[in-house]
Amino acid sequence: MKKVLFVASESVPFIKTGGLADVVGSLPKYFEKEEWDVRVILPKYLCMKEEWSSKLIYRTHFYMDLNWRTQYVGILELVHEGITFYFIDNEFYFGGFAPYGDVYTDVEKFAFFSKAVLSSLPVIDFCPDIIHCHDWQSGLVPVYLDNFRYGDPYYRGIRTVMTIHNLKFQGIWDTKRIQDITGLPSYYFSPDKMEAYKDANYLKGGIVYADRITTVSNSYAQEIQMPFYGEGLDGLMRARSNHLWGIVNGIDYKEYDPATDRHIFKKYTVDSFRREKKKNKAELQKELGLEENPKVMMLGIVSRLTDQKGLDLIACILDELCQDAIQLVVLGTGEERYENMFRHFEWKYPGKVSANIYYSEPMSHKIYASCDGFLMPSLFEPCGLSQLMSLRYGTVPIVRETGGLKDTVEPYNEFEKAGTGFSFSNYNAHEMLGIIRYAEHVFYDKKREWNRIAQRGMERDFSWNSSARQYERLYRELTE
Structure with a gap:
């Protein structure tokens, strides 16, 4: 041995x-x-x-x-x-x-x-x-x-x-x-x-x-x-x-499993997520004081709040993004400027943005289980674990093509009906906004396609x- x-x-x-x-x-x-x-x-x-x-x-x-x-x-x-x-x-x-x-x-x-x-x-x-x-x-x-x-x-x-x-x-x-x-x-x-x-x-x-x-x-x-x-x-x-x-x-597939996760409101599997996932969203909206609407697209960010994570891009376009029919839930701590940026947008767009400037394992699980999309526009990312967790929970990742994000998230291709998420390549705020809006279009206008993207993500194996x-x-x- x-x-x-x-x-x-x-x-x-x-x-x-x-x-x-x-x-x-x-x-x-x-x-x-x-x-x-x-x-x-x-x-x-x-x-x-x-x-x-x-x-x-x-x-x-x-x-x-x-x-x-x-x-x-x-x-x-x-x-x-x-x-x-x-x-x-x-x-x-x-x-x-x-x-x-x-x-x-x-x-x-x-x-x-x-x-x-x-x-x-x-x-x-x-x-x-x-x-x-x-x-x-x-x-x-x-x-x-x-x-x-x-x-x-x-x-x-x-x-x-x-x-x-x-x-x-x-x-x-x-x-x-x-x-x-x-x-x-x-x-x-x-x-x-x-x-x-x-x-x-x-x-x-x-x-x-x-x-x-x-x-x-x-x-x-x-x-x-x-x-x-x-x-x-x-x-x-x-x-x-x-x-x-x-x-x-x-990632540890026992720890991150929507079928057995004790932290989330409603458990679900790849067969039942279409019905059950939105119940998690409704509960999280209630808990965080967001507008209670199961149909609105909810985006999540669970991250250390540092420049590595692409938060400068988000700062550039958040005002524009908040004009869309979306909700944004942020969880994490880090550099003061980013913590205050998210607090400011929560104040400016009540019911639409929720800034949770602390770290909590149970809350991170709730976000993975409740959101429709997961935003991760990193400047560089050796591997990244959050996108793997979001795939596991049927939450569609929207990422920049760098490091591990490029290796683990297959970009959606509407012609071949393939892919597990959405991605953009240049470190550019409006290129990111464009891809988020493309994701919104699929979410609102092609719901069946969106569910298939989420399903393919849940079926991928990123266990150890x-x-x-x-x-x-x-x-x-x-x-x-």
Whole structure:
């Protein structure tokens, strides 16, 4: 049996700030148990919910050198849904009210975490064939592994995979300071290794030293080799392109299932959504104080409110869009300017726009189950999970053709009667408005067509099963 260790900074159900946690918490459950022993290692944050932290079992502890200081490393363990999770404990690094803080404290915290992960392997008696690292927070693992191999044969057979969930976040800080924190020899801090534009870069180190690199959709794997999407690392991505895989994320089909979802008003299936879905809409209109009209087209947005998500386009045309027969429901938090923009439009168009500036898992499920269309006009989108959830709930996505959105939403073709959503290609507000109005036309004037688009979306399979098979192929290639 082959052993795989996932290294990440967050995972559901223990700690979550974004989509990374969904991937790390869900994917390990879908590997073939006879062939793969997949385990996960995380930091033990003080801000973890009591219901989980109280269940952790203490395994052992030791002390580890981090350059000139010696640090405590505690190891705790929990088996959850058949998967073994390990937690690295150190209250100096993982205290605080949130998993991440300022970048200058985070770079030290995750240098400690990366080294502690490798140092704990002999102690927990789990020597993986593959260490699968996620995002910049674990970018130093392949670098430290390279360093460890020289002095200790225990580490020589381990292969590494580096998954980029979002290239925008790289873990960058002053080289001298990172050298001081990590204690790595100076030859790691050259332009062909960890140094990028005179600073040290954790993600770059991971990309240079990993045996394989993956990212979370095929299109994004192509895009990051170009300057616009490459975030300064496009040259490196081109250089390593023959070791780069694009594997689309999935979603947990048990968690997101309109037939069993405990958060929604009225459950439905692909056979009953034509009748039952609008009952969810009526209840949500009542709950949010929107005009109660089951026939009006309702659009949803569930998102972090940042410029990456294409909100500038929405700001440009929202006045025009609100002249149409639509309702808009927004859920999420983020940059103040976008939060206030949606609050302003709710004030300006009462009964038409509902701005819910907070995050709530139950409310997100209600929006997926109630809306007719789902708007996601991202500037860039490595994979995106919201469009997969909306497809699952028969809510038709309206997206920009980038990254994972392009790979997962097939644009509607009225001549071939094909497609699962609507899409536009240029980052242009009126091109987006045009496609929204085309969607309105289909919704109001060709209702049967609209229902077929929704049905095709519900019938697509974006569960973790197909992604897990691709990761297994990648692991086999590495271990054979």
